[in-house]
Amino acid sequence: xxxxxxxxxxxxxxxxxxxRRHEVGDVLFDxxxxxxxxxxxxxxQIDVFLYENDEVRRVGWLEPTQFTGDVSLITGRPSLVRxxxxxxGDVLHVAPEALQRLLVERSDLSDAFVTTFxxxxxxxxxKGRASVVLLGFAFDRDAFAIRDLLTKHDVxxxxxxxxxxxKAATILERLRLEPADTPVLVTGSKxxxxxxxxxxxxxxxxLDLLPDGACADVIVIGAGPGGLAAAVYAASEGLTVLAVDGxxxxxxxxxSSKIENYLGFPSGVSGRDLAxxxxxxxxxxxxxxxxxARAAALDKIGADYCVSLADGRKFRSRAVVIATxxxxxxxxxxxxxxxxxxxxxxxxxxxxxxxxxxxxxxxVGAGNSxxxxxxxxxHLCQEVHVVYRRADIRDTMSEYLVRRLEExxxxxxxxxxxxxxxxxxxxxxRAVRIGAENRKAIVEAPFLFLFLGASPSTQWLAPTxxxxxxxxxxxxxxxxxxxxxxxxxxxDRMPAQYETSWPRVYAVGDVRSGSVKRVASSVGEGSAVxxxxxxxxAETAAAPTAP
Numbered sequence: 001x002x003x004x005x006x007x008x009x010x011x012x013x014x015x016x017x018x019x020r021r022h023e024v025g026d027v028l029f030d031x032x033x034x035x036x037x038x039x040x041x042x043x044x045q046i047d048v049f050l051y052e053n054d055e056v057r058r059v060g061w062l063e064p065t066q067f068t069g070d071v072s073l074i075t076g077r078p079s080l081v082r083x084x085x086x087x088x089g090d091v092l093h094v095a096p097e098a099l100q101r102l103l104v105e106r107s108d109l110s111d112a113f114v115t116t117f118x119x120x121x122x123x124x125x126x127k128g129r130a131s132v133v134l135l136g137f138a139f140d141r142d143a144f145a146i147r148d149l150l151t152k153h154d155v156x157x158x159x160x161x162x163x164x165x166x167k168a169a170t171i172l173e174r175l176r177l178e179p180a181d182t183p184v185l186v187t188g189s190k191x192x193x194x195x196x197x198x199x200x201x202x203x204x205x206x207l208d209l210l211p212d213g214a215c216a217d218v219i220v221i222g223a224g225p226g227g228l229a230a231a232v233y234a235a236s237e238g239l240t241v242l243a244v245d246g247x248x249x250x251x252x253x254x255x256s257s258k259i260e261n262y263l264g265f266p267s268g269v270s271g272r273d274l275a276x277x278x279x280x281x282x283x284x285x286x287x288x289x290x291x292x293a294r295a296a297a298l299d300k301i302g303a304d305y306c307v308s309l310a311d312g313r314k315f316r317s318r319a320v321v322i323a324t325x326x327x328x329x330x331x332x333x334x335x336x337x338x339x340x341x342x343x344x345x346x347x348x349x350x351x352x353x354x355x356x357x358x359x360x361x362x363x364v365g366a367g368n369s370x371x372x373x374x375x376x377x378x379h380l381c382q383e384v385h386v387v388y389r390r391a392d393i394r395d396t397m398s399e400y401l402v403r404r405l406e407e408x409x410x411x412x413x414x415x416x417x418x419x420x421x422x423x424x425x426x427x428x429x430r431a432v433r434i435g436a437e438n439r440k441a442i443v444e445a446p447f448l449f450l451f452l453g454a455s456p457s458t459q460w461l462a463p464t465x466x467x468x469x470x471x472x473x474x475x476x477x478x479x480x481x482x483x484x485x486x487x488x489x490x491x492d493r494m495p496a497q498y499e500t501s502w503p504r505v506y507a508v509g510d511v512r513s514g515s516v517k518r519v520a521s522s523v524g525e526g527s528a529v530x531x532x533x534x535x536x537x538a539e540t541a542a543a544p545t546a547p
Contacts, residue, residue, distance in 0.1 A: 003116045004065040005040065009109060010092075013040060016102045017094040028068070028083040028091065031131065031188040034206060036079050037093040038113075039068040044089015049082045051131045051188040052158075054174060059129060061086065067113075070120040071154070073099060074283050077206035080131045080156070080188065103284045104236075114284060118277065121154060130156040132205070135171055136183030137162050138355065139428055141341030142195070143183040149198055149292070151351050152248030153207055154276050198292055199311070208290040212313040213546040216240040216288075218533060219307050219317040221295045222457075224251020225519045226509025227323030228278040229526030234321075235285035237530060239537075242315055243287055244307070246294035250275030251325045252454070252510070253519045256369060257348050257376035261398065262519055272349060274519075295324070296460055298505070303540050305505065306547045314547040318540055319504040319533045322461075322473060323526065326454030326510050331364070335422045343429025344448045348373030353380045356447040361385070362432045364419055365451030366393045371401035373449055378408045385443050387414045387434055419448070456511050464488070466501040472513035473500055491539075496532035498525060504536045 005013070019042065022028065029036045031051060039046065041062050048060040048068070059081070062068060068083055076096070085091075094102065103110045124130065134150065136143030138161050150157045162168045162182050175192060177184060185193040191204055202208045218234050220227045223245035235241045248254065256271035283289060297308040298320060307315045328346045330336045336344060345352050348363075357380045363370055366388035378384050386393075386405065393415065394402050405411050414434055421433035423442070432448050434441045456471045466474040466483040474483065476497040487501035498506045506529045509515060509522035 002060075002062070002066050003112050005067065005112070006065075009112070010040070010042075010065065012106060012109060013092060013094065013102075016098040017092040019090055019092050021089075022085040022091055023088050024085055026085040028085065029079050030082050031079060032190050033079045034076060035096050036069070036073060037095055038073055038099050039083065040092040040094065041066050042090040042092055044085060044091070045087040046091070047084050047086040049084065050080070050129060051082075052129065054171075056082075056189075064089075067116075069113075069117060070124070071117045071280050072206075073117065074103070074114070074280055075206075075289075076209055076283075100286060104286070110284065114280065118280065121156065124156040125154065128156075128158060130158045131188040132157040133160060133171070133186040134158070134183060135160040135162055135168055135186070137179075138164070139342045140183060144341040145198060146183055146185060146196070146201055147351060149201060149207075149248065150205075151349070152250060152254060152272070152275075153205070153291070154272075155205055202292060208293050210242060210244070210288055210290040210293070210313070210315070213315075214242055214288075215316045215546055216242040217317060217537065218242075218319045218321060219244070219305070219315055220287075220321045220323060221245075221298075221307065222251065222323035222325055222509070222511070223249040223275075223279065223289060223291060224323060224325045224509055224522065225253050225274070225278070226325075226522035226526040227251070227321065228275070228282055229523040230321045230323060230506075230508060230529055231282040231287040231289070231526075232278060232285065233527045233530040234533065235282055235287040237534070239530075239533070241282070241287040242317065243282065243289045244293040244295060244309065244315075245289075245291040246324075248275075248291050249279040249289065251323075252347075252369065253522075254347075256372050257350070257353075258372055259519060260372075260400070270349070271519075298322075298461055298465075300502070301547065316547045318537055320506070321526070321529060321533075322458075322500070322505065322507045322511055323509045323522075324457035324511050326456050328450065328454050329452040331419055331450065331452070333419065333422060335424070338426065339422060339424060339429045339448070342427060343424065343446050344450065346450055348376055348449050352447075352449070353377060356381055358382055359447055360443065360445040361447040361449060362387060362419070362434075362443055362445045363449045363451065364388070365453075366390050366396045367451055367453065368398055368401060370449075370451035371397050371405060373451060374411055375401070375404050375408065377449075378411050381410070381447075383410050383412065384408075385412045385414060385432075385434070385445065387417045387419060389416065389418060391416050422448070454510070458511060464501065465505070468513040470513075472515075473507035473511055474513045475500055475507050478513060496536070498529045499532060499536075504533070504540075506532065 220243040260268040420435035423431040508525035
């Protein structure tokens with residue numbers, strides 16, 4: 001975690017930075033600062049301080065040949081800590097722009113920095129060291145939405161339950177607030193947000209730094225496995241890239257507690273870890289990512305494309321990759337929406353696991369995501385009930401997962417069954433009613449996890465972008481001549497493999513008609529599409545202008 005640079009590495013770094021003398025007490029970077037330099041200690045010592053639990057604490061120090069920073073140096077998010085010169089000495093300052101060049105040009109140094117940055121963020125998360133505090137009620141849907149946002153963006157934070165944690169009353173008293181003011185987000189010593197919207201949280205933490213009018217060679221819409229792969233490969237091959245996602249990097253895969261059949265990870269990898277690493281990797285090559293930022297429209301402007309966001313911003317590019325995946329299906333039960341975030345969830349990650357530890361839970365679904373969620377929760381919960389319509393779950397779930405479900409003592413399978421009702425007091429789910437052909441049962445379970453598949457996120461697109469009968473985008477050889485004529489296709493070539501009925505607009509991953517709906521295939525499509533983009537951009541040499 002505190003990597004020491006060799007003499008040869010320090011010599012390489014010298015070309016990217018500026019050597020400066022600092023005296024005791026000099027502040028090199030402060031909490032909330034953006035565009036922070038990478039600081040390499042040549043002599044002296046830097047102390048690192050964190051505003052935590054209403055006091056400033058020293059959480060580390062850096063000696064000669066060591067360097068400051070975590071992944072925020074790559075993502076551009078504000079610093080969560082303060083760096084102060086404890087012993088006078090010389091420091092090599094590497095500005096953000098120079099660090100960006102270094103990460104691309106020097107693979108050996110890039111490996112050292114990126115690995116250390118990720119390890120430091122993971123350490124802060126594991127140790128609960130955080131200057132960001134969220135105080136709220138566990139089953140308040142607004143508090144849950146903010147927790148979900150912080151977790152998906154890997155923001156180290158302290159969660160304080162307003163009705164269960166002794167610290168809650170002290171924090172509210174210090175801030176002169178009441179329980180009715182929750183959820184409350186405190187970022188270090190400087191920012192207090194009362195009942196913030198997700199957009200306000202995103203702005204305060206620097207999760208979305210894209211200005212209105214931004215331009216790029218490629219805009220990637222959706223930051224699931226397919227979108228992130230497209231961003232990584234496009235940026236690494238010299239294209240300028242903007243990526244937006246309405247929730248957070250990872251897509252549906254980001255909700256998987258453990259993906260065990262992804263190539264190269266024999267022990268499995270959580271969707272969150274995979275998304276975090278892919279997001280950092282894309283930004284290392286210069287891609288700019290904004291989340292949560294929902295695309296609302298895609299329009300043609302001459303030879304370019306304009307992507308309009310729901311918040312009114314407009315971005316322009318010469319090519320677009322649509323990787324919006326699909327949206328979760330709800331139960332056809334009136335009470336379903338009422339209990340979302342209050343007992344009903346659409347992913348079984350560590351955060352949800354904390355909520356339902358020791359309880360009985362019900363999972364609805366027969367796909368791999370449902371199986372992975374059931375296995376994960378079986379280690380935390382008293383009992384796990386898996387409900388699915390099919391008579392044989394092997395029709396839709398991988399064999400290794402089926403065997404694991406059958407062999408786990410506290411997992412109960414309910415084939416040919418559906419959830420027919422929910423019981424609760426309006427604020428908390430209490431029980432789930434299950435119906436089958438000849439029987440009904442009530443499971444006293446305050447937690448229900450839905451893995452019902454999804455509908456393609458294509459409703460925001462123009463109707464001339466051809467779709468199949470279920471709404472998934474058609475690409476390449478699946479496009480009929482009449483669909484190309486209707487879309488106004490005027491090129492003297494046919495669409496490339498992942499190209500839609502609009503030239504230089506591509507679809508990859510779950511949103512594409514005929515996709516396999518697997519993480520590996522989405523990554524493959526996202527990486528393969530970049531070659532087609534390069535060829536298509538050669539047809540239009542002019543760079544896009546601001547919308």
